[in-house]
Structures are given as C-alpha cells and as structure tokens.
Amino acid sequence: MTDQHIEDWNGEVGERWLKYLVPFESMISPINAALMKTAAFKPGEQVVEIGSGGGKSLVEIAKAVAPSGAVLGVDIAEILIEHSKKRAADAGVNNVDFKCADAQKAMIDAPRDRAFSSFGVMFFEDPDKAFANIRRWVKPGGDFTFSCWGPPDQNPWIGMVGATVGKYVEMPERAADGPGPFRMADPEATKALLKRAGWKDVECTLWKGEQLLGGEGATPESAADFVLSALALGEPLEEAGPGVKEKARTEIVKALKPFYKDGSVRLDAAAWIVTAKA
Numbered sequence: 001m002t003d004q005h006i007e008d009w010n011g012e013v014g015e016r017w018l019k020y021l022v023p024f025e026s027m028i029s030p031i032n033a034a035l036m037k038t039a040a041f042k043p044g045e046q047v048v049e050i051g052s053g054g055g056k057s058l059v060e061i062a063k064a065v066a067p068s069g070a071v072l073g074v075d076i077a078e079i080l081i082e083h084s085k086k087r088a089a090d091a092g093v094n095n096v097d098f099k100c101a102d103a104q105k106a107m108i109d110a111p112r113d114r115a116f117s118s119f120g121v122m123f124f125e126d127p128d129k130a131f132a133n134i135r136r137w138v139k140p141g142g143d144f145t146f147s148c149w150g151p152p153d154q155n156p157w158i159g160m161v162g163a164t165v166g167k168y169v170e171m172p173e174r175a176a177d178g179p180g181p182f183r184m185a186d187p188e189a190t191k192a193l194l195k196r197a198g199w200k201d202v203e204c205t206l207w208k209g210e211q212l213l214g215g216e217g218a219t220p221e222s223a224a225d226f227v228l229s230a231l232a233l234g235e236p237l238e239e240a241g242p243g244v245k246e247k248a249r250t251e252i253v254k255a256l257k258p259f260y261k262d263g264s265v266r267l268d269a270a271a272w273i274v275t276a277k278a
Contacts, residue, residue, distance in 0.1 A: 018083055020230035021054045023215030031147055031271045032118055034207050036060060038273050039116060039145040047071040048112045048137050050103045050146070051120020055084030061116065062093045070095040072112065074103050075120075104130040111139045117146035119271075123179040131197035138278040144199060148184040150206055150270030155182075157211045157267040161227045161252055168248050169236040187272060199276035211269030213256065220256035223265040224249050 017024065025032075036057070041047065041064035052058045052073030061071045073096065075081055081098045088096045099106065104124050115138050124130035138144060152159055158181070162171060177183065184190045187204035194202045214223030228234030228249060237245035259265050 013077075015079065016230060016232070017077075018054065018079065020226065021083075023218065023226055024230065025054065025056050026215030027212055028119065028147075030209050030211075031207055031269070031273075032057060035118060035145065035147045035273055036064075038205070038275065039114075041065050041069075041114075043067065043069055045069045045114055046110075046112045047114045047116055048108060048134075049073050049120075050115060050117040050134060051075055052084055052098070053080055053118070053120065055080075055087040057116070057118050058084055058096060059088055059091045059093050062088065062096045063091075066093075066095055070097065072096075072108065073098045074101055074106065074108075076100065076102050103134060105133060108137050111142075112137055113139055113142045115142070115144040115146075117144075119147055119149070119181075121146050122148050122181055122183045125179065127183075127193055128196055131194055131199070135198040135278060140278055142278040144194075144274075144276045144278070146274050147207075148190070148272050148274065149181050150208075150272055151185045152182050154208070154268065154270035155211070157213050157269055158227075158231075160255055160267070161224075161231075161233060164252050164255060165233050165237060165248055167251075168244050169240050171236075184272065184274075190272065190274060194274075194276050199278065201275075201277040203275050205273045205275075207271045207273055209269060210266045213259075213265040213267055216264050218265050220253045220260050220265055223256055224252040227252070 041061055043065055045065045046069060047061055047065060049058050049061065049071060052075045058071055058073045065071060073084055078100045081100050085098060104126060115134055149155060165171065190204055191202045214226035218226060234245055237248050256265050259267050
C-alpha cells in the first residue's frame with residue numbers, strides 16, 4: 001500500500017466502509033460462507049487474517065479455533081481495527097489479537113498455521129512482495145485460503161453501474177495488473193504470482209451465485225444509493241455539475257428494477273476461492 005492509501009483508509013475511506021459495513025457484509029455473505037467452508041478451521045489452529053476489516057470473519061474464525069487456537073487480524077486501518085476489537089468483545093471472543101500494518105512488509109511475532117483473507121489481497125502496491133511476505137508468516141506445511149473477484153463480465157453488479165456512470169463522466173482506466181477489485185480475476189496469473197512468492201499446490205475454484213446489491217432487503221433505490229455512496233461512484237458525478245448525479249441515479253434505479261426479486265436486488269456474481277500450501 002502507498003502512504004496515500006494508508007492515509008485514506010485511516011480517514012474518509014475507512015469511515016465510509018464502516019458506515020456501509022452491514023450492506024457490504026451482507027453482499028459478500030454467500031461467498032464468505034463458501035470461503036469459510038473451504039477453510040474448515042479446526043480447534044487449536046493459529047491463524048492470521050489479512051485485511052481483517054470490520055471483523056466479521058475474524059470473530060467466526062476465532063470461535064472455530066477456540067479454545068486453544070487464536071487469530072491475528074492484520075489491517076492498515078486503525079479505525080477498522082478498533083471496530084473489530086469492539087465486535088470481538090461484544091461476541092465474547094478473547095482469542096484474538098490485532099496488528100495495524102501493511103501486509104506487504106509487516107513482520108509478525110511467530111509463524112502461524114494458516115493465513116486467510118476475504119477480499120483483502122487485491123490492492124497491494126507490490127503483490128509479489130506482499131505474497132512472499134505472507135508466505136513467511138505461515139509455517140511450512142501450512143496453508144493460505146482467500147477470496148478475490150472473478151472476471152468483470154461475470155460481475156454485472158459493478159459492471160452495469162460503472163457503465164451507467166461512464167455515460168456521464170469519464171471513468172479512470174485501471175491497469176489490469178494494478179491495484180483494484182479485479183486485479184486477480186485471471187486464475188492463471190494468480191497461480192503464477194503465488195508460485196513466484198513461494199506457495200505451491202495453488203488451486204482456484206470459481207464460485208458463482210447471487211449478489212444482493214446493497215445487502216439483503218435493499219430496494220433498487222437504496223441499492224443505487226449504496227453504489228453511488230459506498231463505492232464512491234457518486235463523487236465524479238457530483239463534480240460534473242448540477243443534476244448529473246441525479247440523472248445517473250435515475251438510470252441506475254431503472255436498470256436495477258428487473259433484478260428486484262423477493263425483497264432484494266439480485267444480480268449474478270463470480271469470485272475465486274484460492275487455496276495454496278506453504
């Protein structure tokens with residue numbers, strides 16, 4: 001992470017993430033369920049979570065490895081770590097610890113049995129360095145289980161909205177191999193990256209299912225507000241002049257209405273569940 005990324009996550013970005021934490025977590029909950037099933041944590045395991053965020057997975061892992069196991073949450077945002085500490089305390093979980101640091105270069109006190117991440121590995125400035133460093137965090141014979149987004153064309157929940165916003169403002173180009181949500185969408189490139197970093201037996205399994213845009217219970221209107229606010233897509237629209245954001249919002253709501261079923265906005269989504277051995 002760059003110094004600017006760290007500053008952002010400890011300020012406006014982190015605050016926005018916490019504000020929309022419930023819909024964020026609701027959106028990825030089906031994927032997280034599959035990820036946790038793949039990880040299959042057992043009592044006694046020592047785990048490190050990369051990008052522990054709001055702490056939902058961390059608390060689940062802590063319960064799964066109790067009473068003799070423990071989990072260390074690593075995140076660059078102190079604001080999110082403080083939230084996770086409270087969440088763990090409220091859940092009666094005490095086998096957790098935290099480290100506010102960049103996983104790309106941080107050191108931890110002792111190697112763990114396992115590493116884990118839920119959508120927390122796509123934004124490293126230097127992914128080769130980051131995955132090699134995480135490899136040093138895991139004991140020989142241990143493993144790494146993480147999720148990352150699949151191909152953009154299989155994730156219309158973001159493509160549809162991005163295309164609509166792009167009609168009104170110029171969207172910044174993202175390098176395919178640069179930091180971003182779809183950086184690890186190519187499974188062969190992901191396998192090569194992990195192997196260069198010292199991991200072996202890398203497997204990428206594609207999860208496909210429904211994404212509840214804006215979380216469970218969101219309407220087309222609230223889902224549109226979610227993507228424009230939580231994903232910061234509304235900022236360039238506001239800068240484009242009076243009324244532009246509202247025009248785009250109206251179009252997004254219209255596009256989402258056919259997907260409003262059974263009380264939620266349901267769109268297809270795809271994510272990779274990746275496993276590797278140390």
